[in-house]
Amino acid sequence: MDRGYAATRLGDIADYADLQAGSLYYYFDSKEELVEEVLRYGVQFTHAHVRTAVEQLPEDATAGDRLRAAVDAHLESMLELGDLAPAHVRTFNQIPPEMQDRLRTARRAFGKFWAELVEGAIDAGEVRSDLDPYIIRLFIVNSIERVAEWHLRQKRSAEELAQIMRTMIFEGAGIGAGWSR
Amino acid sequence: MDRGYAATRLGDIADYADLQAGSLYYYFDSKEELVEEVLRYGVQFTHAHVRTAVEQLPEDATAGDRLRAAVDAHLESMLELGDLAPAHVRTFNQIPPEMQDRLRTARRAFGKFWAELVEGAIDAGEVRSDLDPYIIRLFIVNSIERVAEWHLRQKRSAEELAQIMRTMIFEGAGIGAGWSR
DNA sequence: GTCTATACAAGGATAGAC
DNA sequence: GTCTATCCTTGTATAGAC
Numbered sequence: 001m002d003r004g005y006a007a008t009r010l011g012d013i014a015d016y017a018d019l020q021a022g023s024l025y026y027y028f029d030s031k032e033e034l035v036e037e038v039l040r041y042g043v044q045f046t047h048a049h050v051r052t053a054v055e056q057l058p059e060d061a062t063a064g065d066r067l068r069a070a071v072d073a074h075l076e077s078m079l080e081l082g083d084l085a086p087a088h089v090r091t092f093n094q095i096p097p098e099m100q101d102r103l104r105t106a107r108r109a110f111g112k113f114w115a116e117l118v119e120g121a122i123d124a125g126e127v128r129s130d131l132d133p134y135i136i137r138l139f140i141v142n143s144i145e146r147v148a149e150w151h152l153r154q155k156r157s158a159e160e161l162a163q164i165m166r167t168m169i170f171e172g173a174g175i176g177a178g179w180s181r
Numbered sequence: 182m183d184r185g186y187a188a189t190r191l192g193d194i195a196d197y198a199d200l201q202a203g204s205l206y207y208y209f210d211s212k213e214e215l216v217e218e219v220l221r222y223g224v225q226f227t228h229a230h231v232r233t234a235v236e237q238l239p240e241d242a243t244a245g246d247r248l249r250a251a252v253d254a255h256l257e258s259m260l261e262l263g264d265l266a267p268a269h270v271r272t273f274n275q276i277p278p279e280m281q282d283r284l285r286t287a288r289r290a291f292g293k294f295w296a297e298l299v300e301g302a303i304d305a306g307e308v309r310s311d312l313d314p315y316i317i318r319l320f321i322v323n324s325i326e327r328v329a330e331w332h333l334r335q336k337r338s339a340e341e342l343a344q345i346m347r348t349m350i351f352e353g354a355g356i357g358a359g360w361s362r
Numbered sequence: 363g364t365c366t367a368t369a370c371a372a373g374g375a376t377a378g379a380c
Numbered sequence: 381g382t383c384t385a386t387c388c389t390t391g392t393a394t395a396g397a398c
Contacts, residue, residue, distance in 0.1 A: 004275040006188035009373060022375080023382045031374065064360070090271070094185040127354050131345055134334075139349050142327045143320065150319055164312055168320050170360030172353030173308050179249075179351030190391060203393080204364045212392065369394075376387075 001087035005035065005094040035091070036099050040106055042088035046077040047110040054117070064126035067117050071144060071169060072162045078148040079158050085148040114141060140169055182268035186216065186275040216272070217280050221287060223269035227258040228291040235298070245307035248298050252325060252350060253343045259329040260339050266329040295322060321350055 001008045010031055014021045028034040053073035054066050061069075078085040092100065092107075118137045121127035127136065147161060156164075172179070182189045191212055195202045209215040234254035235247050242250075259266040273281065273288075299318045302308035308317065328342060337345075353360070 002274060004185035004187055006185055007275060010375090011373080019381095020383055021373085022377095022384075025375070026381060029375095064355075068360070090274070093183060093271070094188060126356060128348075128352075128356055131348060131354075135331075135345055136349070136354050138331055139324065140354065143324060146323045146327070150316075153315075164316055166360065167309075167312060168317070168353070170353045170355030171309075172349070172351045173312075173317050173321065174245075174351030175307060175309055179245075179347065191393090192391075200363095201365060202391085203366075203395095206393070207363060210393095363398105365396100365398075367395085367397100369392105371392080372390090374387105374389085377385085378383100379385100380381105380383075 001035075001038075001091055002083065005091050032096065032099060035095065036102065038084065039088050039091065039095070039103055042081060042084050043103070043106045043110055045081065046074060047106070047113065049077045049080075050074050050110075051113060062126060063117070063120040063124035067121045067127065068166060068170075070114065070117050071140065071166055074141070074144045075147060075162050075165055076158055078144060079161070081148070085145075089145045089148070111137075111141075143169055182216075182219075182272055183264065186272050213277065213280060216276065217283065219265065220269050220272065220276070220284055223262060223265050224284070224287045224291060226262065227255060228287070228294065230258045230261075231255050231291075232294060243307060244298070244301035244305035248302045248308065249347060249351075251295065251298050252321065252347055255322070255325045256328060256343050256346055257339055259325060260342070262329070266326075270326045270329070292318075292322075324350055 010021045010024055013034070014024055017024070024034065028037070050070050050073040053069050057065055057069055081088075092103070095103075114137050115133065118127060118133050118140070122129050122133055122136075144165060147165065191202045191205055194215070195205055198205075205215065209218070231251050231254040234250050238246055238250055262269075273284070276284075295318050296314065299308060299314050299321070303310050303314055303317075325346060328346065
């Protein structure tokens with residue numbers, strides 16, 4: 001679905017599955033249903049992966065540890081999902097509005113989880129409190145989601161990318177103070 | 182073009198321009214040509230805006246000042262372009278490959294300008310030198326480009342958004358050291 | 363310049379054979 | 381379950397009137 005929702009023909013999908021276009025209707029009632037299933041899988045997979053990673057931390061993990069773990073796990077999901085990750089990120093605003101509504105519940109649940117992580121880290125004094133938590137969350141999640149889109153010239157390992165993202169997200173690009181002036 | 186390249190019908194565009202679909206062919210030879218023109222305008226407008234902002238800085242501006250100015254100007258462009266900004270960002274990977282090739286020259290020129298700003302700031306010791314400059318650039322530009330997509334609940338002024346973006350990009354979300362460990 | 367009417371192509375969906 | 385053939389809708393593009 002790299003090329004967008006409407007541009008992706010059932011024939012393409014069928015090719016990918018080594019089937020003929022018509023055969024897809026044995027499994028799905030419509031193209032919409034098929035796409036919805038794929039997108040829903042993407043959110044739920046990622047949500048589950050991130051949540052598990054956070055919950056598996058030891059009892060004494062700080063709010064910062066939890067947030068860091070979430071960044072790593074979310075990034076891992078993006079990389080593991082392969083083509084599916086960018087598909088989901090890119091495609092959501094292209095699908096029919098009713099479908100967006102149906103998927104929104106799943107997306108909101110994941111967003112809420114993220115929001116709690118960010119707010120927890122702010123309350124613990126580990127994330128800056130001078131910006132809107134909502135914006136901080138958007139910024140972080142957006143950064144992670146787009147990584148899957150970077151067709152990097154040098155292939156980098158998941159660990160390497162995680163390290164880079166953590167640095168940029170939490171420490172920023174600048175050196176020393178006064179950058180935001 | 183919120184809904185993607187293929188999903189955007191000539192009829193929609195015609196409606197927007199208070200015309201009938203057929204009338205568009207007086208101005209353009211094809212849908213492709215029309216879209217290409219719109220996208221090209223977007224890159225060039227932004228490139229020009231950012232370049233001008235940077236070049237208008239006083240002689241004694243540091244590499245950091247230049248980079249900061251670029252962030253502000255790029256963000257301003259995104260906001261000024263209105264619907265056109267997300268259209269460009271979202272649509273590029275959906276358009277036919279030959280069209281991507283034709284637009285790539287304009288995009289590369291802008292990318293090169295950005296790369297020089299980032300590298301200048303690294304050389305001047307104002308941006309961290311422990312990460313790949315290419316990645317730093319992707320991260321920064323991506324962050325700016327997506328802001329136009331945030332349908333923020335509270336409307337924020339351009340200055341306010343610029344302040345937020347500068348803080349997140351250069352200082353990061355974290356407090357204190359040790360975040361990237 | 364902009365309209366209406368229409369030709370033409372493409373793709374989603376259905377039917378029925380195997 | 382998967383195929384092939386076909387229907388039907390939609391959307392790009394063209395023609396020609398005004």
